Amino acid sequence: MATVETRALTKHFDRGNNAVDGIDLAVHESEFMVLLGPSGSGKTTLLRLIAGLEQPTSGDILLNDTVVTGLPPRARNMAMVFQSYALYPHLNVFRNIAFPLHAQGMRGPAIQKKVDWAAKMFGISALLQRKPRQLSGGERQRVALARAVVREPVVFLLDEPLSNLDAKLRISAREELQQFQRRLATTTIYVTHDQIEALALGDRIVILDHGTIHQIGTPQDVYERPADTFVATFIGAPPMNLMKRDGQTIVGFRPEHFLPLEAHRDTADLHRLPFHVQRVENLGSDRLAYGELATPVQTGKVIARIPNTIETVLTSDTTHEFAIKRRNLHTFDAANGLRVHA
């Protein structure tokens, strides 16, 4: 088991800006850390730097408080699962899983035992003689995980391992992934652009954009107390509503907190806002109401998410009385977008 730390880690590619720009990050022992960001945020580059597949322009990587910056991947004993799974197409499942053991110099029965153990853990014991091309997407993903687990690495690096699975399989694979990580208690760094995955899996989430960290925190932290307007609008679907107030600050609120007045049981501490509804989408469990606040100030578009357990009739092109609890309002500095701590 291990801790991973990066210090002022920077990677500059020939063209453009720094892909990773001065990242300070400490991953605790046995932690499930998720790197979340839009494409081009530098999350995959950061993972590849930690793996040793890329060399940083400056800064250091520490594994168990020892600097490993210049070391090649095989000296770091980390295992990686790729988005494409990167199974060796010419080797059968057994030899795919055994490959890292062979590379370690392990021989014969010891390999057999290890491969059987890993295959059993992921329920692929029946597939050992198949070639990767004969496997389904879900099976390939399990083989990739088994290959990563088999030599008991100190750190797992996972690069969007679920994004090639169909939606239904993704949910069950997510659950299995979390269970096996808890059982092995191996420090895990997981890259994704999918906020649902990040919120569901991460002990903590690192939110990255343009190579810098916007926030590190538990799923609850980043959702309930976003550090800046980027995090506020990146996490949550639909995103947080943001409105400029008196030029100095930006006020934000989540669509699910913006409800018809009669839906609020506790009427104390409410901030009332007349909401001019333009369009309503029914999503089954919820309705999304798109519109504008009917205030003298120009506010731009606002979205409300109303659970269908609230039976208020919403008609288009009508102004309804809506309200938000004051404690659900977020305030950000208009100049730099940072959260203003109340």
Added chain:
Amino acid sequence: MSAIDTRVTTPLARSHRAHLADNDGALGSWLLAPAVVYIVLLVAFPFLLSMYYSVSDATVGNTAVRFVGLQNFERIMQSNTFWRSMANTFVFTLMSQLLVVVLAKTLAMALYKDFRGKWIVRLLILLPWVAPISLGTIGWLWIFDPVYSIINWTLRASSLLPANTWPIWLGQPNLAMVSIVLVDVWRLLPLATVIILAGLSSIPQDIHDAAEMDGAGFWRHLFQINIPLVMPIMLIALLFGIVFTFTDMIIVYVLTRGGPFDTTQVLASLAFFTGVPGGDLAEGAAISLFLFPLLVAVVILLLTIARRTEIT
């Protein structure tokens, strides 16, 4: 109404004119026709003609052709020169293709990496393939010249060769074979390199990264990942190389004319020397027909292996 009518008829008229281009079957036949004509006139016809000549007594300048059965083949089988040429063809092909595959794989791996000035190195490596074979080989004729050989001159200048040694590259039996192999490698290396390079580029980077993460060192990576994955394409390169080398006579013709003492005579050059300058068209044709079953066997063998190692 009439305005609508014209609008309907105009596109119809146009589609009549575009008839050929719209009919995929007819268009396909037309586009294939030149290739079919080319193959019939320049491959099939000479091939059938040589089969006919090989069982006749055809000679240059004689229009009367008589059927003689397998006489020509009997004569060939009793000829030492023929068997020596057969052996030479195999030695020549195997030696040059072994070198080509190893060197092409090495070069392809070097060129696969990114470095400054890569495009000019790629261009330079392709040059021997672009140059006409005969011109390139004449250049080598001068390089191997007994008196002015730049090779001998360089070896002596760098003291690798004693002062009074004059190796005659094209005149000593073993050296002559080494020379023609060298020129054949020089000529076929670019094609093989480009083919293997294409094979290397088709391996996803993730596979290389995975091997690196899994702890594979250079040799393990090379022999267990890299080579097996490009094997089908390497076999295609080898197939081309074998066919080109087996049937080539230009290098031998320009450099040694089969000499000294037939030590570099190959089947293709022997067939030519017997049939054209020697005037015995029938025997020349019979010799050249020996290339056919050998090449068919090689093609079948290599394509079978290539299909078996197919990975996708």
